[in-house]
Amino acid sequence: MSTDTSARTEAAERLDTAQHTVSAVAQLPGGLTPADAYAIQDAVIARRLGRGERLVGLKLGFTSKAKMAQMGVDEVIVGRLTDAMRVPDGGQVSLARFIHPRVEPEVAYRIARDVTPDDDELPVDAVAPALEIIDSRYRDFRFSLPDVIADNASSAGFVIGSWQPLGADLGGRAVRLTVDGTDVETGSTDAILGHPDRALPELLRIARRQGMPLLAGHVVLAGGATAAAPFPPARVEVQVAGLGGVSALGV
Numbered sequence: 392m393s394t395d396t397s398a399r400t401e402a403a404e405r406l407d408t409a410q411h412t413v414s415a416v417a418q419l420p421g422g423l424t425p426a427d428a429y430a431i432q433d434a435v436i437a438r439r440l441g442r443g444e445r446l447v448g449l450k451l452g453f454t455s456k457a458k459m460a461q462m463g464v465d466e467v468i469v470g471r472l473t474d475a476m477r478v479p480d481g482g483q484v485s486l487a488r489f490i491h492p493r494v495e496p497e498v499a500y501r502i503a504r505d506v507t508p509d510d511d512e513l514p515v516d517a518v519a520p521a522l523e524i525i526d527s528r529y530r531d532f533r534f535s536l537p538d539v540i541a542d543n544a545s546s547a548g549f550v551i552g553s554w555q556p557l558g559a560d561l562g563g564r565a566v567r568l569t570v571d572g573t574d575v576e577t578g579s580t581d582a583i584l585g586h587p588d589r590a591l592p593e594l595l596r597i598a599r600r601q602g603m604p605l606l607a608g609h610v611v612l613a614g615g616a617t618a619a620a621p622f623p624p625a626r627v628e629v630q631v632a633g634l635g636g637v638s639a640l641g642v
């Protein structure tokens with residue numbers, strides 16, 4: 392695929408239209424590099440911001456070794472979160488907004504202050520249990536690595552539980568994902584890069600390289616602690632040991 396501006400614009404328009412018309416599209420033509428794909432993601436985000444959405448955070452994807460191996464990649468990917476994707480804790484979310492939504496149990500961090508070029512660590516001041524809704528805009532949820540980067544890392548929605556001050560070690564915490572009270576996935580926060588804190592330097596590195604701002608109060612979704620599960624019309628809840636729970640009702 393040519394990576395000139397018009398090709399990027401066309402790919403971004405295709406993905407953006409798929410999202411807001413809730414209709415899956417074919418994968419992008421082959422030959423894209425990750426750099427091309429991030430440029431398309433930038434254009435997708437620019438279209439959303441042009442409709443009045445605001446950036447409120449970032450997410451990491453492919454943070455589990457199993458998922459990286461499955462995709463044959465050795466780097467996590469980053470997507471952007473906007474205010475339109477936020478669902479209040481315990482709130483309802485219309486599944487008609489999505490093509491084939493899935494949910495993932497996650498840990499969220501809050502960025503403490505605007506990050507400057509002098510920062511060698513990502514400053515965070517709080518942590519919360521989180522639930523991410525992912526929804527690939529590609530047919531059958533099938534994509535290559537550049538496809539999914541261009542598609543904003545399948546970002547579709549997120550729910551954040553109660554923020555708590557940092558302090559206790561977040562590694563090795565038991566995680567449960569339930570649907571109407573029944574376990575559908577269980578795991579550990581260590582599934583996130585071996586320890587969820589490792590998401591922070593990864594995000595700092597990739598966000599810097601891609602020119603993504605890291606701003607005070609923005610949310611960081613560190614990555615899925617288990618495999619994703621389909622989001623049915625039911626109450627989906629995440630419990631992270633020591634952090635508490637967060638839920639959303641799919642309707």
Ligand code: 0L1
Pocket residue numbers: 450451452453454495523525526527539544545614615619
């Ligand atoms: O949040 C995630 O880890 C998902 C990243 C994109 C891949 C997928 O849609 O499964």
Ligand code: MG
Pocket residue numbers: 450451452495497523525612614615
């Ligand atoms: Mg995720």
